[in-house]
Amino acid sequence: MTADLPSAPVDKAGGTALAGPPAPGPQARTSTAYLRYIAGKVGGAAVSLLAVLVTSFFLFRLIPGDPVKYMTGGRQVSAEQLAAYRREFGLDLPLWQQFTDYCGKALTGDLGTSYQFRAPVIDKIAEALPNTLVLTGTAFVLYTALGVFLGTRSAWRHGRLGDRLNTGLALTLYSIPSFWLGLLLIIVFSVGMGPVPGLFPTGGMESGGEEGFAYVIDVAHHLMLPVITLVAVEYGQTLLVSRSALLDEMGSDYLTTARAKGLRDDLVRRRHAVPNAMLPTVTLVFVNLGRTVAGVILVETVFSWPGLGGLFYQALSVPDLPLVQGLFFVFASAVIVMNTLADLIYPLLDPRVGR
């Protein structure tokens, strides 16, 4: 949601690591420095996760009124029943005790009980997680590849017609609400419109009754439209980031040297310029994962995909607070964990980092 256009220099790994003095001397010193770098990143992530845990507890206690009212959905219930509900969900205890209980349980993987499904939140999440991973993973790989491919090509020929068309299209798609694009695709390609017959299913993940290879094909068929929607709204960001990263490298001396050696233009781009432009791109692609999470929630809602995003929407409409809270925790920690992973991979891409 934040306008993380390429102008945002959010280069965390670079910022801390490049500031340090270069490490002269034997290999051993380098590896201890790397271990210290890893320990710092992992420690930071642990603090962030703890902050998410605390936030998600207090945020959902801000709610005005009685959570029990939401559970009963406006039905007439006796005072005894209300008291029983409170006891069942631990809402009769003092706040600090609720908080310690909550933290203790969260550490053992217990995120409470859903009001709506009367099932442990962790079970609902475990059920939906693989479906979300299939959708998000496919889309993530595709939009990153597409964005980097088009972005580096755009930058290499910047100012030309192809670059302007590419950037213009990316900006336009970036401005389109993902859920709206999804709805339009459903109308055109699933319901069918004019000469276009209904090619794809309107939603869900499977038709049911298929097995083995036919099941895979069926899921892929259902996967098509949601993935197209996600890739369309997300690739623009990667394109702009990798484009401006490569533009920053364009004037560098080592490129002139490479050309002077007589390397083909294509080789100069692939071997020399792009690898260097990839460094800031990797960081930003992972920082922007937060935006992808938003896209996934909307796309799953629109296509009734049985994943975490769809579950989040169902939980919101009640509102089923333990489920909303659990999913909030899962989404936030997923992004934090992925960012930490990116920080850990970074020194492998750029040997200057982490010394």
Added chain:
Amino acid sequence: MTTEATPPAAKAGPRALARQRRRDSAVRFWKRYRTHRAGLLGLAALALFALVALTAPLTVGSDVSSVTGAPGSPMEPPSGEFPLGTDRFGRDLLGLLVWGSRVSLLVGLLAAVLSVAIGALVGITAGHFHGAYATVMMRITDWFLVMPTLVLAIALATVMSRSLGTIVLAIGVTSWPTTARLVRAQTLAVEARPYIERAKALGGGHWHIMSRHVLPNVMPLVLAQTTLMISSSVLAEATLAFLGLGDPTLVSWGGLLQDAREAGAVSSGDWWYLVPPGIAIALVALAFTLCGRAVESVLNPRLGVAR
């Protein structure tokens, strides 16, 4: 008094000089902005949308959103009487679209201003004061930066009452970290210059330095950031309204899309109900993005966004 005889600059006091300088830099800015065709296009589109939103009380009036006095029958396709058809209550969709622009633009504007204000405050103070304060502020910023913003905004909107203020607050307090980082970097660059040292030597306090020296220098950046932020705030408002977290009594573009989905416009193929609000959202978001990028590249050619 022979004011006409002497050149204005020679006699002008410091205030007049400052005004003159500001006018000059505005003219210079506009001259360079004019060379960005995409930026001009965005500006024209924005002027049009602003005109439509401001004159809406005259052209359509607030009774366009009233369910009881709906002029048409439900879900009519576009016709001469209703150029964009009617919604599920028989209301004129063109009128609703025009009326909805007010809420969408207002929320986008307010949320962006709130977000950039928080970002600028955190950025300037974190850049000016060193030590523990700056460290803590930047840790918080980094934490917010990786958080899925929309999820946080949804969570906030869920726990607060359904109103326009809630949406503005939810978007504003979750989307400031990018601005904070940019402003902090600029503040650090400004504070390294010698004239800040001079101001300190002459006895300028923290407040004086931050408000008279740093703020004017980060203002252009803040302006560009606000323009870009409005674009994402308009999108965020539409998203929250679509998820049913908006004020149900107000008409907004995202709310219209939610209505359309609930009325089954998707499965019955009633495209005229869905297409116009989405196009409006995308156009406004695109127009603000184009303007923001043009402003950014005028102020900081090194960023190279529009090279």
